[in-house]
Amino acid sequence: MARRSRRWSPVPYLLTLPGALWLTVFFIVPMFTMFSVSFQEGNFEEGFVFTGYWQNYTNVLTRYDTQLFRSLAYGLIVTLVTLCLSYPMAYWIARRGGKNKNLFLLLILLPFFTPFIIRTLAWKQLLGDNSIILGTLKGWNLLPESYQVLATSTAVLSGLIYNFLPFMALPLYVALERMDPSLLDAATDLYSNRRQAFLRVTLPLSLPGVFAGSLLTFIPAVGDFINADLLGGVNTVMIGNVIQREFVTNLDYPEGAALSFLLMGMIVIGVFLYARVLGTEELTG
């Protein structure tokens, strides 16, 4: 057995080949193309030419800094709130779920059975100025006539938090579920109280889940444009909306590409710092 496993075999390489090719063609090549586009100059009628025009980056940074930082701030808020909301939930299911664990997990996943655009559109209906909720409250004079939820940052943040909650809850659940409960008995045997046991045993062991959940929430939330589009107003435009418009409406591919890489760079740096703080070696090992 031992000898056979050491002999070189083409099989594993052949098995990875389709996946590697897929990634090369549909990830690496487009990335390089877009990177080169971000240094092009011109317009859609005369075509774009590569001139090493790095000013695309400074141009978009000065023009869209508000939207860029707003998106990063929204991403942070969404990550923190989903973390606070889903940790107790994941903990409860992992520890107290008992026989019904799978049912509770299914309940978390249930919204995924409907496309998130449909669900967000439903929010739009529910939160309208004269909707069943606000209209009724206004009718009882509990809210001023001019009160609105839609078209505010509250609406956009709520939509983001709602849509990304499962992405935080599931990794947390996995991390908490695979923790050996007897470790808590050991902590108690060593005279720790429940608070200490949580802070020194449960929490550190769940950090891989926190880390994975934060990435799965933060990265797509920062780049999201659907929630701002459907629920937002004039002061909630996110960077995803700007990029989408640069590509689709303005046909200004270089600026759109520059903005995308700027965003990607900021996210990569942010995640790198985050990983340094949480110490990934322990987490992924």
Added chain:
Amino acid sequence: MSDRYDLSAIAGDRRDISRRELLRRAGIGAGAVSMSAFLAACGVGGSNETGDQNQDDGLTTTKENGELNFANWPLYIDRAKGRRPTLDDFTKASGIQVNYKENIQDNETFFGTIQEPLANDQAIEWDIVVLTDWMIARMIRLGYLEELDHSLLPNFEAHAGQIYKDPVYDPSNAHSVPWQSGITGIGYDPKLTGGEITSFNQLFDPSLEGKVGMFKEMRDTFTLTLLSLDIDPQEASIADIEAATEKLIEQREQGIVRQYYGNEYADALLRGDLAATMAWSGDVFQLQFDNPDLRFVVPDEGGVLWVDNMAIPQNAANPIDAHTFMDFVYDPEIAAQITGWVNYICPVPEAQDLLLKQGEKDSYYKTVAESPLVFPTPEMEANLHGYKDLTADEEEQWQDLFQSVIQG
């Protein structure tokens, strides 16, 4: 959701589903569309130095091939019982099979998908595309469209309305003939505004805080704003656009604008989230079935008449079949059939009488025929303006200024 759009009382079972309801659903697919545009964008390099390298080398053929590939916008042709009567009638009359696809969601996105082959003087799969006037002007400038042979279009000569002939964006209709058109004006609910709206400047009134909708369609928003500043949009300079930008930014910063909308403004108006909004005539006409209080008005300062046109892309495989179809829809009976369902402005004035006659049996058609939103009055027409044809440089400058308005 569809219960609010029950038109059956008026329209019988003729309209299996309202056009706008479908439009709204189509809007949901916008994410998917933008992805394809994004991918298309990856491929556009410096392929075309100047437009004039696309010399017109005549049509690819001089006879009908019995086939027609037609790209149009969603819900822009009549439907009944899952069929499209106009296309069926056409095939019966001419023997030409039509491959009809509703794959144009907006001008820019579609342009992004066909630009590369056209810039390289290759054929695309479509024999007829329907695009808005300013896009037609751009494609003519780039040499992307075939010249039309008007000897094959006798119905157009005989029945097209005067204002549709020899338009500024395509002198003597050399490359295009209108499909349908519409007006950009103001839609409002008098119960929410507390009075009539007649001027575009009323959309800048702080008393409507958070209740005003504006368009994220640059040309519409700038053109109406220019008119409200007493500037002729055709003559607008960059300084004029800067003045318009300033006015729009002030409106946003005062909290008057709720959002910059695409098609979804119609829903917000119907729900009462908006009291007054920029609006397209055909939409408001259909919204009035759901809420008869809603009004549409051409602002005193002037409104926009936009025209969606049929055109034949360069090197199309079936150009003669395309001419046959273009002429077919200028038969007043057919024009009436399309407008009776689509409810945008019909380029054939005679269709109004035919619809009135139909209205004797079915009041829905009477409503269509008598609506100034479908057949505008001469006074309305006199107060309508076209978009300015922008060069690529102007387009970029305008877009940059407009971004500073809508991406607050």
